[in-house]
Amino acid sequence: MELTAVEETYLKALHDLSIKTDKQVSTNALASTLQNSAASVTDMLKKLSKKSLINYEPYQGARLAEQGSKLATNLLRKNRIWKVFLYQSLNIRWEDVREIAEELEHIKSDLLIDHLDAFLGYPKFDPFGDPIPNQQGKYTLRAQTPLVNLKPGTTAIITGIKTTDRAFLSHLREKAISMGTTFTLISQDPYDQTVVLLLDQKEVLLSGQVARQILIKTTS
Amino acid sequence: MELTAVEETYLKALHDLSIKTDKQVSTNALASTLQNSAASVTDMLKKLSKKSLINYEPYQGARLAEQGSKLATNLLRKNRIWKVFLYQSLNIRWEDVREIAEELEHIKSDLLIDHLDAFLGYPKFDPFGDPIPNQQGKYTLRAQTPLVNLKPGTTAIITGIKTTDRAFLSHLREKAISMGTTFTLISQDPYDQTVVLLLDQKEVLLSGQVARQILIKTTS
């Protein structure tokens, strides 16, 4: 099935929103993430429904159907493989990666993505800690917890982040924090969760607001 | 100026056709290279003309204007840098490279293309022997002649090809011929220009039809 880039964008948004809430995705929720009018969303939902890519009942929202889910997963695969390439091979900054990958993910060729995957050594996670589906669409979520749950004195590795907006990412970069960074938690403020990390011999302070967006995995 | 992928495609086609003939490009010529109707071409020419990207007079064909020419050259740059990446880094076959690069060239980000250029070591030519314009749009054509002009006994290097259709490219690949391949001309049939090359210790026979599409540069 040949889809337009716009149809693909809707499928991916639908996928993301379904994962977060695990129920029907409302027209308005889609409209707001895609920055489109609700009227446009309704039109597209009808179109995707007619193609049997989603299940949609008027006024009841939509969910991905079998076929749509496969296509969305393939998009995720492409998006994340490109992110690895942009970040690792081309040294493009964290905060610039997302926007470019969002364009690249619509390039059709499967041959291309498979060669790129091989070139990168079949990476399992993208630079934001998200898992990369394989050719069959299989992937495993990593066991990880928010940084704010960590006990002082513990050493951990940064494995994911919850938001990817530019300002947040460049803030992290300035603090020398990226995927795979290892640190030890020195302290956490019981009131506002401000944390102090020991990172590469230096003390780094993060606000609770920021710490809540960071996911980690303990190593000790 | 933000252009759609289609507008970009027209500019590139216009550029290619202008180079070949060095005069006004006719509506039909564009229609045939782009596989579109003449009516569609007329519409687009009017649109590009209104944006001052081309000079167009009804019934007189069109040419790139200053601004359109710059945009077309930038497209060429992107297209060719991507080709180098696909061929050299990803080991994608000669005959598959063109189609994928034609999609990739429309990716907007200049940041991306500059990083990719650096990653590849600022290549000067693409895998088909075509020169890659730099950021300022400057590039130099390589002095090269058709293989059929070569005298037997001469050693030369393959530097370009005139056509890039799949069948031709896979034919060349089967004969182990690619950009940069060095060979010695053993003989050339005076009637039909069939040539025999000595290439990597082996004799390779090419029809005149094929030999006429190959460009070379003598090395001895």
Next chain:
DNA sequence: ATATTATTTTAGATTAATCAAAATATATTA
């Protein structure tokens, strides 16, 4: 120099994606 042919443009439609405003359905609250 006129008639014929070829090329190009115009006219009128179609499909994809979008929107604002109006209508309708669902949810909430009094």
Next chain:
DNA sequence: TAATATATTTTGATTAATCTAAAATAATAT
């Protein structure tokens, strides 16, 4: 449960890109 508020869909339009068929213009050939 009726009234009000919120969410969603429908209606009617717009823009980009495309097409076929008809009309206009240019080129060519008697």
